[in-house]
Amino acid sequence: MTDRSSRMDEELARALVEVESRERRRMAEVLHDDLLQLLAAARLALATTDGQDRASNLLESAIRRGRQICRGMEPTPLVGGLDETLPRVLDAVYESHRVQTRLNLLASPRLSPIVHDILLSCAAELLVNVARHAEGSEARLTVEATNHWVTMRIDDDGPGFDLSRVQPGAHRLGGMGFPALERRIRALSGGLDWWNRQPKGASVMVCLPREA
Ligand SMILES: Nc1ncnc2c1ncn2[C@@H]1O[C@H](COP(=O)(O)OP(=O)(O)OP(=O)(O)O)[C@@H](O)[C@H]1O
Numbered sequence: 001m002t003d004r005s006s007r008m009d010e011e012l013a014r015a016l017v018e019v020e021s022r023e024r025r026r027m028a029e030v031l032h033d034d035l036l037q038l039l040a041a042a043r044l045a046l047a048t049t050d051g052q053d054r055a056s057n058l059l060e061s062a063i064r065r066g067r068q069i070c071r072g073m074e075p076t077p078l079v080g081g082l083d084e085t086l087p088r089v090l091d092a093v094y095e096s097h098r099v100q101t102r103l104n105l106l107a108s109p110r111l112s113p114i115v116h117d118i119l120l121s122c123a124a125e126l127l128v129n130v131a132r133h134a135e136g137s138e139a140r141l142t143v144e145a146t147n148h149w150v151t152m153r154i155d156d157d158g159p160g161f162d163l164s165r166v167q168p169g170a171h172r173l174g175g176m177g178f179p180a181l182e183r184r185i186r187a188l189s190g191g192l193d194w195w196n197r198q199p200k201g202a203s204v205m206v207c208l209p210r211e212a
């Protein structure tokens with residue numbers, strides 16, 4: 001084998017490993033973001049006295065999602081601008097987790113498809129966090145844009161982040177959700193920030209370049 005062809009083989013092998021590990025990460029994220037959240041919500045519903053129907057619907061959704069994942073399908077692409085897609089995400093999160101969200105769309109900027117997708121998955125993940133960690137609180141989701149950036153902020157009126165357990169600004173919050181969001185946001189050179197408000201409530205802000 002010539003030097004040149006063995007170098008090409010090496011490059012190819014490295015590229016394949018990279019694709020494979022990216023795909024594994026993506027699958028882990030899909031499992032975490034979709035399937036496990038649905039199953040966790042079903043377990044929560046089962047623990048309530050009148051949660052049987054809700055648990056059964058959630059399990060149906062989990063089975064459907066599991067089948068899609070097994071077939072290696074991408075999630076159905078959501079078509080339209082944020083003004084069309086975000087309300088659908090909010091409806092879906094309401095269905096699965098009963099979080100009421102007030103949407104304040106100060107802009108509906110044109111975004112590249114990947115930024116659009118990531119913004120929607122951030123919205124879903126952060127609203128599920130409101131359901132889990134700020135139970136009973138309404139969420140407010142605000143979207144703003146400049147020529148180059150889009151920001152999405154989610155506020156709730158729950159107890160806020162437990163600052164005795166976490167380092168402000170370090171984003172080490174203990175779960176898998178924040179690190180997964182951060183990875184996706186960082187890959188697009190965006191930013192994620194979170195803080196507590198006075199007298200109470202948690203806020204999370206995601207900032208992404210519109211055209212990444
Ligand atoms: N809206 C919120 N209000 C208060 N605390 C929150 C809120 N969102 C997140 N947290 C805190 O940050 C931690 C990390 O959140 P993260 O989403 O990474 O993990 P998780 O929700 O606990 O689990 P999962 O891996 O299933 O997402 C949570 O465990 C919780 O303590």
Ligand SMILES: [Mg+2]
Nearest residue numbers: 129175177178
């Ligand atoms: Mg979470």
